[in-house]
Amino acid sequence: MTTTVLGYPRIGPRRELKRALESYWAADIDAAELDTVAARLRGATWRTLREAGVEHIPSNTFSYYDHVLDTAVMFDLVAPRFARIAEGDDDRSAELRRYFAMARGCDEAAPLRMTKWFDTNYHHLVPELSPATRPRLAGRKPLSEYVQARGLGYETRPVLLGPLTLLLLSEGSPDAPRGWRPLELLDGLLDCYAELLGELASAGAGWVQLDEPILATDAGQEVLRELGDAYERLGGVAQRPRILVAVYHGPAGEGALETLKRTPIEGVALDLVRGNAEDVSKVGGLGAKSLVAGVVDGRNVWRADIPAALSTLASLLGLAGEVVVGTSCPLLHVPYDLEVETGLDPSVRDRLAFARQKLDEVVLLGRALAGAEDVEEQLAGARQRSSERAPRAFTDQRVRARLEALGQAPARPSYRQRERARAPLPPLPTTTIGSFPQTGEIRAARAAHRAGRITTQEYEREMRAEIDRVIALQEDIGLDVLVHGEPERNDMVQYFAERLDGFAVTDHGWVQSYGSRCVRPPILYGDVARPAPMTVEWTTYAQSRTDRPVKGMLTGPVTMLAWSFVRTDQPLAETARQVALALRDEISDLERAGIRHIQVDEAALRELLPLRGRDHAAYTAWAVGAFRLATSGATAGTRIHSHMCYSEFSAIAPVIDALDADVTSIEAARSQASPAADLAGAGFDRGIGPGVYDIHSPRVPTVAEIEQALRAALEHTEPERLWVNPDCGLKTRGYAEVEPALRAMVEAARRIRAEL
Numbered sequence: 001m002t003t004t005v006l007g008y009p010r011i012g013p014r015r016e017l018k019r020a021l022e023s024y025w026a027a028d029i030d031a032a033e034l035d036t037v038a039a040r041l042r043g044a045t046w047r048t049l050r051e052a053g054v055e056h057i058p059s060n061t062f063s064y065y066d067h068v069l070d071t072a073v074m075f076d077l078v079a080p081r082f083a084r085i086a087e088g089d090d091d092r093s094a095e096l097r098r099y100f101a102m103a104r105g106c107d108e109a110a111p112l113r114m115t116k117w118f119d120t121n122y123h124h125l126v127p128e129l130s131p132a133t134r135p136r137l138a139g140r141k142p143l144s145e146y147v148q149a150r151g152l153g154y155e156t157r158p159v160l161l162g163p164l165t166l167l168l169l170s171e172g173s174p175d176a177p178r179g180w181r182p183l184e185l186l187d188g189l190l191d192c193y194a195e196l197l198g199e200l201a202s203a204g205a206g207w208v209q210l211d212e213p214i215l216a217t218d219a220g221q222e223v224l225r226e227l228g229d230a231y232e233r234l235g236g237v238a239q240r241p242r243i244l245v246a247v248y249h250g251p252a253g254e255g256a257l258e259t260l261k262r263t264p265i266e267g268v269a270l271d272l273v274r275g276n277a278e279d280v281s282k283v284g285g286l287g288a289k290s291l292v293a294g295v296v297d298g299r300n301v302w303r304a305d306i307p308a309a310l311s312t313l314a315s316l317l318g319l320a321g322e323v324v325v326g327t328s329c330p331l332l333h334v335p336y337d338l339e340v341e342t343g344l345d346p347s348v349r350d351r352l353a354f355a356r357q358k359l360d361e362v363v364l365l366g367r368a369l370a371g372a373e374d375v376e377e378q379l380a381g382a383r384q385r386s387s388e389r390a391p392r393a394f395t396d397q398r399v400r401a402r403l404e405a406l407g408q409a410p411a412r413p414s415y416r417q418r419e420r421a422r423a424p425l426p427p428l429p430t431t432t433i434g435s436f437p438q439t440g441e442i443r444a445a446r447a448a449h450r451a452g453r454i455t456t457q458e459y460e461r462e463m464r465a466e467i468d469r470v471i472a473l474q475e476d477i478g479l480d481v482l483v484h485g486e487p488e489r490n491d492m493v494q495y496f497a498e499r500l501d502g503f504a505v506t507d508h509g510w511v512q513s514y515g516s517r518c519v520r521p522p523i524l525y526g527d528v529a530r531p532a533p534m535t536v537e538w539t540t541y542a543q544s545r546t547d548r549p550v551k552g553m554l555t556g557p558v559t560m561l562a563w564s565f566v567r568t569d570q571p572l573a574e575t576a577r578q579v580a581l582a583l584r585d586e587i588s589d590l591e592r593a594g595i596r597h598i599q600v601d602e603a604a605l606r607e608l609l610p611l612r613g614r615d616h617a618a619y620t621a622w623a624v625g626a627f628r629l630a631t632s633g634a635t636a637g638t639r640i641h642s643h644m645c646y647s648e649f650s651a652i653a654p655v656i657d658a659l660d661a662d663v664t665s666i667e668a669a670r671s672q673a674s675p676a677a678d679l680a681g682a683g684f685d686r687g688i689g690p691g692v693y694d695i696h697s698p699r700v701p702t703v704a705e706i707e708q709a710l711r712a713a714l715e716h717t718e719p720e721r722l723w724v725n726p727d728c729g730l731k732t733r734g735y736a737e738v739e740p741a742l743r744a745m746v747e748a749a750r751r752i753r754a755e756l
């Protein structure tokens, strides 16, 4: 029995890559220094895997920004606007300049669109292709990382994004003919993969892993014929490593496994945490092919149920040429190491496994199945643990009783009735999404407070001074609905998690979100309850500083779940209702304190949408139910706002409509589609704020650009319902950009108002 993992975190155990990238972008270090940090991180990962006893070690799991972008660049799938950047310059820094321009934009070119990677909180860049795109093997990243590993004494399995997933995650560039699909490039692209496989084989690679998570989605279902042809062809490459195709983030869709089975590839990796081991017997086993059985969860932080995993593995013996113990997906989505989390309550900590601990689980399972005798003690411990129930303290009977009594909370009056109960606003009301820049001073104050260098009173005084500044600035800019700016929040989920029972937070549990950005997802381990109001003091303080309405700011139940590691011992729906109840109480306290606009952010509503259409209805029911439970207690006079990020709206427009929020602001600036049109198409007739400029880029938009975006939205919405706002919170930006951008936004709204 052998062992492997499909991938490992890459940002660095101490976020070394983040620091190096940010220093490089600030021109504090040069390309050579950046490359050195990267090489060191890769070496450390391989060493960790080897020392843990993992037998098959992956390589090319590293990336400077995103593995989808890396693959696109390697095959020269580069939109023409980037080809001209640093043209004629062939050195390493020119190469990096082009690469980071695609990821982050630059003066000459807007960046590629970014979107969520399947149903995770990781974002990938979306390659822009057209019939003029000519794939060619332009880079050799997997090869050079393989060679680096070899030089250090590690024989590795290079990991590549598979051709189907790469093309199906790409989009047609604006100049591509309508109806043209990137998949039409498959033929030419396969030649490039074939060439790369040949080179990897010559360098000595025995195996290569091709990731095809798209096969866990409906999109993957539609292309089974192409799938069969593609792997038939790659399998036919004369000189090549053995091919392992990995399907994860769900079960392989119907037909995908049969199709792969018929191709001449040598191995398949399956997600057996979200998928089912029976799928393998259903296709009559995999014959002589290897099966990487993903029984250790790569998406969540709970310890594996070792006895259950062992019996799953045992059920697979004989159904494949070889059964390899593996993780359900790459470990990119879990933190590095539990060892450093000394602040966690032991009763919670005992139940956890981060990436490093998951290696031990994989190795333990491998050895147990191989019949090793020295694992008996560990197995006994594991058996004992999996038979234990959660501590009593994790349950809150009061919350359970209240939820039962509430049932399906009654709906609010209709939107029209609600509007009549409200203070009027000008047409095209202007607002922001909530956060203002988290300045160095704010972060320093928070760090000083955490370290005990300043008292709580001093810290709060500083935060109030910041709120004063943010309120005064918004008044000066002329915004209509103000915010307090969220200076006191380290993160929109963690802030609430720290104030709710049932959640634990980590000190170092960082997970890459995009590029150098990391998040520290809280751990939701028990029943959720709100011991005290969470935001009322800050919001009412802000309201006391202005006559204009201040919008309270909460994080919605779906987003709290999506951006946390969530308990698996009860349905998500039930957990969501507990969070919703806490928010319902908070909203009622905010109202009582005189707050008349309350935003419940559901940034992750799209993210948790199941990958398969057949699962959508069930998700919608609980997601909408939880949002309504949280908000339906609000009186008619209170406007409930909601905000969503990075959504592709056509799929989710009916869900947004069903939330029944009075105002919905959405990310729009960096996507090609018009969310206003999609929402109008779904019958949405409440307030809508399609983001009028992209806050993910430091670029300051012009008044004309914003005006144009607003005019486009007005084709689908009346001026009374059109809200004017940036496309997300401003916390990652600096005032040097935020202030002129918001002034331009308010000016654009004024110009249009003047014509009404």
Ligand code: GLN
Binding pocket: 433, 434, 435, 436, 486, 492, 553, 601, 603, 643, 644, 645, 728, 729, 730, 731
């Ligand atoms: N209110 C949050 C903010 O402005 C929303 C952030 C988000 O949608 N990701 O930061």
Ligand code: ZN
Binding pocket: 433, 603, 643, 644, 645, 646, 667, 727, 728, 729
């Ligand atoms: Zn957002």
